[in-house]
Amino acid sequence: MSEEQRPRRIDCDIHVGVPAMAVLLPYMTDYWREQFVSRGIDNMELASYPPKSPLACRPDWREQGAKPGSSLEAVRSHVFDGLAVDLAICSALYGGQVAMSEYMGAALCSAVNDWVRDEWLEKEPRLRASIMVPAQNPQLAAKEIDRCAEDRRFVQVLLLAANELMLGRSYYWPIYEAAQRHGLPIGIHAGSMYRYPTTPAGWPSHYLQDYASAPQVFSAQLQSLISEGVFGKFPNLTFVLMESGVAWITPYMWRATKTWRGIRGEIPWVTRPPSAEVRERVRLTLQPFDGPDRGEQVERLIEQIGSDDVILFSSDYPHWQFDGADPIPPGFPAGMVDKIAWENPLNTYGRLRESLQ
């Protein structure tokens, strides 16, 4: 197949791994460098992704002794070559996003953003990145967005799915104001600050259950963003739900729309049904899909979502969501692959188009 014929793909969710705190020290102030060194804080992996858990890295992508996603060579060979990807948006899920101290959180997020720029974006022109922000302090988060946004290779702002408050609350609006001002979508990625039990009925016993419950908090956050009026307040902001599982969205749309019809007087500023907000303002990354594997059922799922603009191609590398060389789930309509892998990402991430000119 010639270069022109090859399908073009933008992978909207891959992860680069911070190998250890040591790589971030050069990007910290003297105070924070001393703090991390003298207190012996060597690593701050998220509880949402224990590095040795099977989910954190697909077995054939795991490199002995290395943190998942920490090698540029591995990303080149597994993602760009192995999955035939042309551009990829990477996120480094690490320490700062979940820190108990908002100042430590801000210091770590800044260090991660600078490290991603120097070690990944500078070295691999096919990579773009998410801006990590300390949602614990939305003012500091907005400052970090302003600082990083000058570099047009940062294409979105990243938040975790479970925080200290519901994401629709006005507390977080400075983050949305900054993101909208810079033309950056808000990516909400699976993962938790672990401030509350991982389910509304308490703590389960297993990591497996924590991870299985992710769609619960995504649907709660979507309902919060809608109910608090965020979509109306920030009319140019897109929300990308990353690694949420895709197929939960239709039951959510049915339920939320039915409830809205019954009690919308409680939230009079929400003037159209949740299903309409999803179609226009919400995007979902492809992996994990959690959808059917039969062609006609997948087509029906997409019909029921009611728009082919909503899904964005992603592999979720190096997380173990699928096997083999193709992140496109079995049964996915071949005619839609270009749409989700190329057009939809370009329409979602305004900054990606610049790199094509």
Place this chain on the structure above:
Amino acid sequence: MTSTTLERTTAPAAVGAGIVDCDIHPSPRQGGASLKPYMPRQWHDHMDQYGDPHNGPYASVYGFPRYMPGTARRDAWPENGGPPGSDLDLMRSQHLDRNNVALGILEPLGFGTTARNVEYGAVMCAAINEWQIDEFVDREPRLRASIVVPQEDSAASVAEINRRGPDRSYAQIELPSLTLEPLGRRRYWPIFEAAASFGLPIGIHVGGPTGARTASGWPSYYNEEHLSLVATMQTHLTSLVLEGVCEHFPDLRFIMIEGGIAWSISLRRRLDRLWRTMGNETPHVRRPPSEYMAESFYFSTQPVEEPETPAALTEIFEQVGWDRVLYASDYPHWDYDDPNYAFRGALPDAQANRVMRDNALGLYRLPHGARAPGEA
């Protein structure tokens, strides 16, 4: 948007011999005071002075105020002044007679299960259990009671189940969905063991006392809190399968009441996939989660999903399994599903019979010697 006008369906017409309603809410006519005759004297003052504190900001109303008084249909307030669901005659005329209900399962809410003081909770549960029989079941042979238990105290719960279990006026054990911990956790297993010993299914009804409604804290609106109840159902289903309850109690049946249905399809795929990659964390789960789900769980219909095309609803029931779906009305609540109007588009006749009646008859135990509705 496609039209959302509800169309009359043929579903109930196909069920000539009566329907089974898995979710009818009875209320004491004078609130807690109606239960005092069933409570030891020493607890009467406790009820008056301290009540049954919820885990919420107000002393006597719910933290997320409902959108209509009593969460109820505005026409369901009896003329005699009691709350909706307190007047058997009105229940008969508005629902049981009008909709040809042959069997209705009572699901009392908010008494006993919500008490942080489990000692008081046990007393309240015992009272509401006796009260259901006196006020409804003894007076109306179409109704069955639920055994309500103070679920956070498993020893007291087991004692209550053992006390009521032999009486076939009780059709199930009822648990709330906002429990302190996911229901598969070991602290609840004695309840399941007692349930299994009497062949009683466990009905898990949305709502209950406790906890932040999401993994990201508390929402602001009833519009959000209402949705969070779906997540409690997803939590318990996941927990009961992955903690090994379904494996350990293979004959026990769980009825997920008022939590929706469609979400179970994508959750089933998600659990199967994660079990394949990380099942070594839960070695006691020997088979794919979907297999346990297909055997151990039932789903009640109300509030029934309303996809934009009516055919999609039939497809949801098909995928969940026609043998897993049970009709429920939620009478007298505001989001009541009238059997004549609830389903957008007609269910096929044979399947309508299963959803509206037959599935439930195979699930709930009936009084000894009683005939199933429609049985010659």
